[in-house]
Amino acid sequence: MTLTISLNDKVALVTGASRGIGAAIADTLGGLGATVIGTATSAGGAEKISARFAEKGIAGAGKVLDVTSPESLAELLESAKNEFGAPTILVNNAGITKDNLLMRMKDDEWESVIDTNLSAVYRVTKACLRDMTKARWGRIINISSVVGSMGNAGQSNYAATKAGVAGFGRSLAAEVGSRGITVNTVAPGFIDTDMTKVLPEAQRESLMSKIPLGRLGAPEEIASVVAFLASDAGGYVTGETIHVNGGMYMA
């Protein structure tokens, strides 16, 4: 048997696609033939995505989306549908961290992380689901984190959202499986991105000592798993959380 992954004729929406894991996912899906709408929070970020796509010969465009705003989401989907058609591959990747010990955590640090990382997954997914059920085909892939399973001091807000996303995915998978829609969660470990570059050196070293593969992951190594789940090759996987962490946490 030969394994070919093609996403020709598919339209994919990837949130938070200006850098890091989201950028790698958008570029990988695009490289496999999908038309990609990659979102960024600013107009400058969206332009950079468009420029990157053009340079790599990827169909699609960068667009502005504030995942916490229903109005911004409605605007994005309308323009994306008019230009490219309704997305049937959705990658909920946009996320933020606002780390703090719980005893010091501000309500705003809790609420903004919940809104961006968890409520937005509800919001964007719901908005895209109607077209997927009509198409009788869809792929929803939510980017979680190893922290959602193993926990991490100072990240109670972030971890709550990442565990929440996995439970959301399992429930939705049960709801929409009969429509040919799969819902999965990909949980990256310690990946070399701007989000992990800010960690203090001592914390980086202590994390590295816990990774059997002995190195950080590359964003492309998350993107390849997402591409598999988005393709027909991954068509029988649903409701699952795939851990991609170099062995740092084995579930």
Add this chain to the structure above:
Amino acid sequence: MSSIEERVKKIVAEQLGVKEEDVKPEASFVEDLGADSLDTVELVMALEEEFETEIPDEEAEKITTVQLAIDYIKENLG
């Protein structure tokens, strides 16, 4: 232009994958036509699109038979 009855029956048949002749006015979507809860949600969405209207959730829940769907559309578009 087909009548409201015909348009509703056609959509019900399409959405639930049943024959149009089985879509009798008194037929219940769930009990007679084999719809599950997701089917009924999709059916209401399809009716909304066909008749370019929005059916509030509390009204949608009451539309359980073909006749009730026809009545709702007639009352709200008439």
